[in-house]
Amino acid sequence: xxxxxxxxxxxxxxxASHMGIEAANLVTPKVKDEGLREEIERQRQTYKGLAVxxxxxxxxxxxxxxxxxxxxxxxxxxxxxxxxLMDSSPTHIAEMMIxxxxxxxxxxxxxxxxxxEADAGAKKLAEEFIRGQQKSIEVLKQHLS
Numbered sequence: 001x002x003x004x005x006x007x008x009x010x011x012x013x014x015x016a017s018h019m020g021i022e023a024a025n026l027v028t029p030k031v032k033d034e035g036l037r038e039e040i041e042r043q044r045q046t047y048k049g050l051a052v053x054x055x056x057x058x059x060x061x062x063x064x065x066x067x068x069x070x071x072x073x074x075x076x077x078x079x080x081x082x083x084x085l086m087d088s089s090p091t092h093i094a095e096m097m098i099x100x101x102x103x104x105x106x107x108x109x110x111x112x113x114x115x116x117e118a119d120a121g122a123k124k125l126a127e128e129f130i131r132g133q134q135k136s137i138e139v140l141k142q143h144l145s
Contacts, residue, residue: 005118007063009126012111014054014065016104016129020047022073023100026080033090036143039136040097046132053125094143101140105133 024044031037055065083096112118112126 003061005115006122007058007061009111009115009118009122010054010058010061010063011066012108013122013126013129014051014058015068016108017047017051017054018068019072019076020044020100020104021051022068022076023080023097026077027084027093027097030080030084030088031090031093032088033143036090036094036140039139039143043097043101043136046136050125050129050132057121057125090143091145094140098137098140098144101133101137105130105137108133 021044024040024047028037028040028044031040058065080096084093108126108130112123112130115122118126
């Protein structure tokens with residue numbers, strides 16, 4: 001049971017990391033503000049590091065990450081395109097990133113609560129993800145006007 005919860009939590013972390021990477025990849029070409037671009041790039045690198053750690057922990061458990069959902073990627077792409085069509089200002093993009101990051105915090109917090117028998121290593125990684133997301137929101141708030 002504990003092993004299963006570890007795997008579930010790690011797979012959720014992997015998916016969340018890859019959605020973050022994908023969001024950053026989609027938004028970056030639309031960002032004209034250098035400071036905001038740097039923050040989004042920092043987020044992308046954080047997500048990449050987390051994905052590597054998660055993949056390594058899954059491998060140690062004899063598991064592999066689930067493939068990314070094509071439907072989720074398509075929905076993300078559509079959302080980014082639609083939301084930046086009329087307004088690609090730094091404020092609007094920062095707001096979009098804050099909203100997406102907040103969803104990531106909520107989803108990961110739910111998973112942590114649901115998978116409470118996961119081991120300390122998996123939980124620590126999920127908590128690291130949440131703290132990183134919270135820190136990103138604070139930095140992104142500086143781009144709101």
